[in-house]
Amino acid sequence: xxxxxFELLFTGDPGLYRIIGLSLYVSLTxxxxxxxxxxxxxxxxxxxxxxxxxxxxxxxxxxxxxxPVVVGLAVFLLLSRSGPLGSLGILFTPRxxxxxxxxxxxxxxxxxxxxxxADLWLQYRDELAAMNVSTADGVATLLWDGRFSxxxxxxxxxxxxxxxxxxxxxxxGNIDGFxxxxxxxxxxxxxxxxxxxxxxxxxxxxxxxxxxxxxxxxIRRTGxxxxxxx
Amino acid sequence: MLRLKxxxxxxxxxxxxxxxxxxxxxDKSIVVASTTSTVDSGLFGHLLPLFKSKTGIDVxxxxxxxxxxxxxxxxxxxxxxxxxxxxxxxxxVADGFGVKRFAVMYNDFVLIGPKSDPAKVNSSKDxxxxxxxxxxxxxxxxxxxxKSGTHSAELRLWKIAGVDxxxxxxxxxxxxxxxxxxxLNTASASNAYVLADRGTWLSFKNRGDLVISVEGDNxxxxxxxxxxxxxxxxxxxxxxLGQAFxxxxxxxxxxxxxxxxxxxxxxxxxxxxxxxxx
Amino acid sequence: MRSPESxxxxxxxxxRHEAGNRLILxxxxxxxxNGPPTAIVGPNGAGKTTLLRIxxxxxxxxxxxxxxxxxxxxxxxxxAFLFQRxxxxxxxxxxxxxxxxxxxxxxxxxxxxxxxxxxxLVGLSGFEDRPARRLSGGEQQRLALARALARDPEILxxxxxxxxxxxxxAKSVEDVLRAVAGSGVKxxxxxxxxxxxxxxxxxxxxxxxxxxxxxxxSGTFFSEPKTEEARRFQAxxxxx
Numbered sequence: 215x216x217x218x219x220f221e222l223l224f225t226g227d228p229g230l231y232r233i234i235g236l237s238l239y240v241s242l243t244x245x246x247x248x249x250x251x252x253x254x255x256x257x258x259x260x261x262x263x264x265x266x267x268x269x270x271x272x273x274x275x276x277x278x279x280x281x282p283v284v285v286g287l288a289v290f291l292l293l294s295r296s297g298p299l300g301s302l303g304i305l306f307t308p309r310x311x312x313x314x315x316x317x318x319x320x321x322x323x324x325x326x327x328x329x330x331x332a333d334l335w336l337q338y339r340d341e342l343a344a345m346n347v348s349t350a351d352g353v354a355t356l357l358w359d360g361r362f363s364x365x366x367x368x369x370x371x372x373x374x375x376x377x378x379x380x381x382x383x384x385x386x387g388n389i390d391g392f393x394x395x396x397x398x399x400x401x402x403x404x405x406x407x408x409x410x411x412x413x414x415x416x417x418x419x420x421x422x423x424x425x426x427x428x429x430x431x432x433i434r435r436t437g438x439x440x441x442x443x444x
Numbered sequence: 445m446l447r448l449k450x451x452x453x454x455x456x457x458x459x460x461x462x463x464x465x466x467x468x469x470x471d472k473s474i475v476v477a478s479t480t481s482t483v484d485s486g487l488f489g490h491l492l493p494l495f496k497s498k499t500g501i502d503v504x505x506x507x508x509x510x511x512x513x514x515x516x517x518x519x520x521x522x523x524x525x526x527x528x529x530x531x532x533x534x535x536x537v538a539d540g541f542g543v544k545r546f547a548v549m550y551n552d553f554v555l556i557g558p559k560s561d562p563a564k565v566n567s568s569k570d571x572x573x574x575x576x577x578x579x580x581x582x583x584x585x586x587x588x589x590x591k592s593g594t595h596s597a598e599l600r601l602w603k604i605a606g607v608d609x610x611x612x613x614x615x616x617x618x619x620x621x622x623x624x625x626x627x628l629n630t631a632s633a634s635n636a637y638v639l640a641d642r643g644t645w646l647s648f649k650n651r652g653d654l655v656i657s658v659e660g661d662n663x664x665x666x667x668x669x670x671x672x673x674x675x676x677x678x679x680x681x682x683x684x685l686g687q688a689f690x691x692x693x694x695x696x697x698x699x700x701x702x703x704x705x706x707x708x709x710x711x712x713x714x715x716x717x718x719x720x721x722x
Numbered sequence: 723m724r725s726p727e728s729x730x731x732x733x734x735x736x737x738r739h740e741a742g743n744r745l746i747l748x749x750x751x752x753x754x755x756n757g758p759p760t761a762i763v764g765p766n767g768a769g770k771t772t773l774l775r776i777x778x779x780x781x782x783x784x785x786x787x788x789x790x791x792x793x794x795x796x797x798x799x800x801x802a803f804l805f806q807r808x809x810x811x812x813x814x815x816x817x818x819x820x821x822x823x824x825x826x827x828x829x830x831x832x833x834x835x836x837x838x839x840x841x842x843l844v845g846l847s848g849f850e851d852r853p854a855r856r857l858s859g860g861e862q863q864r865l866a867l868a869r870a871l872a873r874d875p876e877i878l879x880x881x882x883x884x885x886x887x888x889x890x891x892a893k894s895v896e897d898v899l900r901a902v903a904g905s906g907v908k909x910x911x912x913x914x915x916x917x918x919x920x921x922x923x924x925x926x927x928x929x930x931x932x933x934x935x936x937x938x939x940s941g942t943f944f945s946e947p948k949t950e951e952a953r954r955f956q957a958x959x960x961x962x
Contacts, residue, residue, distance in 0.1 A: 295520030295678055303680065305521050306475055306506055337809050343780055344803035345825040345873070355821075359812040387475075387506035390489070405625030406484050407632075407650030439853075 229391070233415075234422065237395040240308055240382065241375040244315035245323075248371050252320045253364065256327025257353050260335055271328065277321035286384035289314040293385065306387040311395070314381040319371035326367035330360045362434050369430050376423055396422075473502035474685045477513035477522035479593050480623045482668070485643030485712055490705045495692055501685050509623055511591025517541055517671070520678030523686040528593035528641075528668040542671035543683075547722035548693050549702050549713040551642050553597055553664040556628070557583075557657035558635040565637075571661040572605035579607055582616040584636035588627050589619035597666065598639045604663060628654070641666055643712040667722055668713070670694075693717070729790035729800045729876050730908060731755045732777055738785035739772060739932075746772050747783070747932040754877075758924025759899070759909035761940075763916065765961050768929040770912035771806070774879045777910060778803045799826070802875035806882045808866030810854035815846060815865050818854045822872035840868040844898055860891030867898060871907075878902065880911040884918055896921060916956060920944055928952050930961050 221227075259271055291297050293305040293313075304310045334356050342352045357364065379397035386393035388402060396419040403412035482488050483505060492503045508516060510527040517525040518541045525542065527533060536542045555574060557566065563583040565574035578585055588595040602609040609617070620630055624644045631638040632652035640648075645656070658664075670690050675681040692698045699715035706712070716722045732754040739747040747769045754760055754777070762770045775781045776788055779798045790796055811818050819837045828836065841847050844864040849857070854865060863883060870878060880899070884892035899922060903909050913919055919926055919940075926943040928935040928951065936949045947953045955961055 295680065296518075300520070301680075306504065338811075340780065340803075340805055341809050341811075344778065344798070344805070345822055345869075346798050347825050351825070355811070387504075387508075389475075389504045389506055390483075392502075392504050402625075405480075405623055405629070407625055407629055407648040409650055 230418075232391065233394055233396055233399050234418070236308065236393070237376060237397070237419070238422075240311045240395060241315060241372055243312045244319060244375050245368055245372040247312065247316040248320040248323050248375075249368055251316075252323030252367075252371070253327050253357060255320070255324040256329075256367075257331050257357065259324070259328045260331035261353065261356075271325075274321050274328070275325050278325050280318060280321065281380065282318055282378040283380035283384065285314055285318045286381035289317065289381070290384050305385060306389060306393060308386070308393055310385040311382045311393060314385045315375040315378070318378065318381055319375050322374060323367050323371045326370060327360075327364055330363040330367065331356050334360045362438055365430060365434055369427060372426070373423065376419075472500055472685065473504055474523040474682050474689060475504045475506060475521070476524045476526055476689070477506050477508060477516040478526040479510050479513060479528055479668075480507045480625070481528070481594070481641045481644045482526060483507035484623075484625055485641075485647045486707065487643065487702070487705055487713060491693075491698070491701055494701050495689065495698075498692070498697075499688055501688060503689060509588075509590050509592035510594075510596065514541075517673045520673065520681065523673055523682045524670060524689055525673060526668065526670045528666055529596045530667055530669060532593075532596065533669045533671060537671060541674055541677060543674050545669045545671050546690055546694050547717055547719065548668045548670050549699075549715045549717070550665060550667045550722070551713050552659065553594065553639055553666050554642050554645060554656045555637060555658035555664075556631060556640050556645060556654050557637040559653045559655050560635065561657065563637070566655070566657045568658045569660045571601055571658050571663055574658045575602060575605040575607060578637055579612060579616075582614060584634055585617050586627050586631045586634075586636045586638040587617060587619045588624065589621045590623065592623070593666070594624060594639060594641055597664075601639070601663065643707075646707045646710060646712055667716075727791050727793070728756075729796070731791070732877060732910070733789045733792075734773075734777070734786070735789070736786040737776065737783045737788070739769075739776065739781075739783045740785075741772075745932060747776070749773075749786075749932070749934055752927065752934055752937065754908070754910055756908055759903050759911055759922050760925050760927065761919035761923035762910065762912040762927045762929055763914065763919050763955070764929035764935075765955070766914060767931075769932040770914075770929055771881050773929065774803075774881050774910065774912055777877075778879050799873075800876040802870035802873040802878050804863075804866050804870045804878070804880045804883055806885060808862060808869075810857070810862055810865065813854060814851050815841065815854050815857065816850040818865055819868050819872050822869040826873045828872070828874075836872070840872055843871065843901070844868045845894055860887050860894075863887060863891070863895060864898070867895065871902065875907060877908045877910060880909065882913055883911065884913070884915065892918075928955060930955075 259267065259274065289310065290305065292299050293302065293310050294300055295305070338356065342355065347355065377397070379401055382395055383398045383401060386398065388394050388398040396415055400412045400415045400419070403415065478488070488505055495501065495503060506516065506522065510529045510532065513525055513527050514532060514536055516522045517536065525536070533545050537545050555571060563578040563581040565577050568574050587598060599609065618630070618636070620627060624640060625648065627638050628640060628645070628648050629650055630636070632650055632654050635653060637657065670693055672683060672686045672690060673681045675683045694717035699717055702713050702715045703711060734749050734752040736751065737747050737749040738745065762773060764770055772781070776783050778801055780803070787794060811821055813821065816837050819840050820833055823833050823836060841849060844867050846861065846864055846868065849861070854862065857865060884895055887895065896918065899909060911922065923940050925937065925939050927937045930951055936943065936947065936952045938948060943952065944956070947956060951961055
């Protein structure tokens with residue numbers, strides 16, 4: 215049953231590799247963008263006290279569970295030619311997919327980063343104050359010293375992005391050779407009734423995600439050992 | 445500590461550059477909003493490489509189902525619309541969203557059903573009578589329910605059969621709101637009847653116990669049309685490239701390419717661009 | 723980059739510090755001047771830690787003021803603090819010391835050298851690449867001391883530095899402190915262990931329930947304490 219997809223994989227079928235490449239490109243780029251926004255946001259929420267902070271934290275935590283189709287629909291309406299950002303002309307392109315996924319996973323990264331940094335801040339607060347460390351340098355220190363937990367947060371974000379299909383299919387259009395990812399290809403092959411191929415693709419996707427997680431776990435373990443955390 | 449800030453700025457700049465790059469690659473391409481049958485049957489997989497090698501134009505097909513494809517055209521998110529619901533297409537042009545409707549090809553719908561044939565309609569040539577029998581027997585029937593060309597055809601056929609489906613439907617009538625493939629999967633899994641276009645059926649691989657129950661009735665005729673989205677409504681529409689695609693589809697070369705497409709030796713679509721009134 | 727003025731004397735003036743509804747400190751006037759180490763002694767809950775934190779500038783008193791060399795509200799660039807339970811950064815031992823040097827804006831060129839010197843001073847030579855969190859309690863205390871000394875402080879505050887150490891570790895820390903004091907750093911150390919105070923301090927402040935009961939030179943405090951509480955405290959009585 216898995217043979218058709220594995221056949222494609224091992225004979226180096228360019229179509230399959232293009233799909234895998236696009237999936238990784240979209241989800242990794244989305245994770246990077248979400249990290250650039252989510253990590254500082256998480257740090258800000260962890261460190262800066264302001265009125266209504268509790269409500270914002272609750273909101274960010276809740277947005278972790280945003281349904282991908284809802285994000286997809288919202289971004290679609292924004293990027294459609296008839297929508298406010300239509301003149302950008304990026305609907306049905308990989309860029310729209312990256313944007314949708316970045317929006318989807320930023321709350322996850324922000325919420326997990328906030329938790330990590332807040333916990334670390336409790337420990338470090340006095341020491342950093344006693345060393346007269348500036349706010350900016352203090353934030354950088356928290357981010358660096360919390361790097362292992364933050365890496366896990368990024369992985370969680372990447373996992374959510376690479377697994378979803380609702381957002382990318384709406385804003386990407388599942389165009390053959392252009393915006394078709396592993397998840398949208400699986401949806402398509404399923405609807406065409408080619409279940410063996412769909413299952414094969416699903417297995418390949420699973421293996422890739424497991425491999426990435428294993429790599430990250432290994433990096434984390436080695437790093438933690440070196441820093442004496444565990 | 446300063447190095448961290450440098451890295452951050454460099455990272456953001458690199459990202460901006462990378463994201464900006466993809467804009468350049470968009471040059472010779474059009475977006476076609478199409479019904480699902482042309483994609484799922486593999487027709488576009490056959491046609492588009494021929495078109496590209498002739499003109500160098502990349503055709504990006506968003507496969508959505510007639511209702512959604514027309515909506516995409518209305519919003520200006522596609523350059524060309526290719527669907528199979530003549531009255532809706534004519535309205536699209538009349539409302540000013542499309543420039544002109546061209547007939548391209550036809551195939552037919554077939555009623556698919558389980559081998560066990562609970563409604564006793566297999567091998568019939570009368571779709572209207574068959575539908576009445578299905579309703580009377582309360583045999584399970586899957587409807588696409590998604591404003592697609594096939595869905596419109598299904599509703600039209602119930603009307604011709606004299607059945608007020610909105611009133612007379614019961615638990616035997618399952619409205620799933622999804623595309624042809626999903627409908628066929630559901631029918632296969634629940635041994636139900638479903639109206640399908642022949643092209644998608646021929647390339648569908650998960651048939652289970654399904655067979656063609658009814659075919660050959662001229663009321664099952666299914667015409668495809670193509671339209672350029674009106675640049676007067678959406679200035680950014682790539683009208684020259686889009687028109688080139690339409691011109692090729694109705695040209696003798698394009699029509700022959702359509703006729704040449706076969707699955708298991710069987711022709712799926714029949715070109716009829718030159719037939720008046722198609 | 724550091725102003726030439728001194729942070730000494732460290733002057734506490736009419737400090738009344740409240741937290742919640744409790745009065746933690748009620749000090750009329752207390753001056754810490756240059757010279758041998760000053761020990762702040764007293765039972766648990768006397769307010770020793772709070773006094774030290776206010777003296778360092780980590781907390782602002784709710785009433786009264788603190789001045790350093792006659793000036794108020796100046797950043798702690800000439801002061802360093804060793805917490806009772808120091809927190810190691812997730813780096814190597816050398817990394818921790820280097821961090822402190824960087825935070826104190828030490829010029830980059832001499833840093834590596836200085837890290838080696840400081841680690842040698844606290845007896846942690848050879849521990850450079852060890853992950854700091856993997857060190858034992860005593861080793862972490864000494865590393866925290868190296869971090870504090872990296873700031874080249876004028877005043878070094880220590881909050882119960884030997885409280886959780888075994889005698890051998892405590893001795894090595896005390897030896898380092900003696901050397902540091904000898905090099906001209908003013909040490910302000912809180913301890914509930916009279917032995918430590920006796921061995922290290924030049925003058926002793928007895929704190930009880932937030933008040934200064936007695937402030938005397940070491941010799942006087944231990945042989946002829948001026949107050950009844952001091953006498954009872956030294957005798958091992960529980961001051962209530």
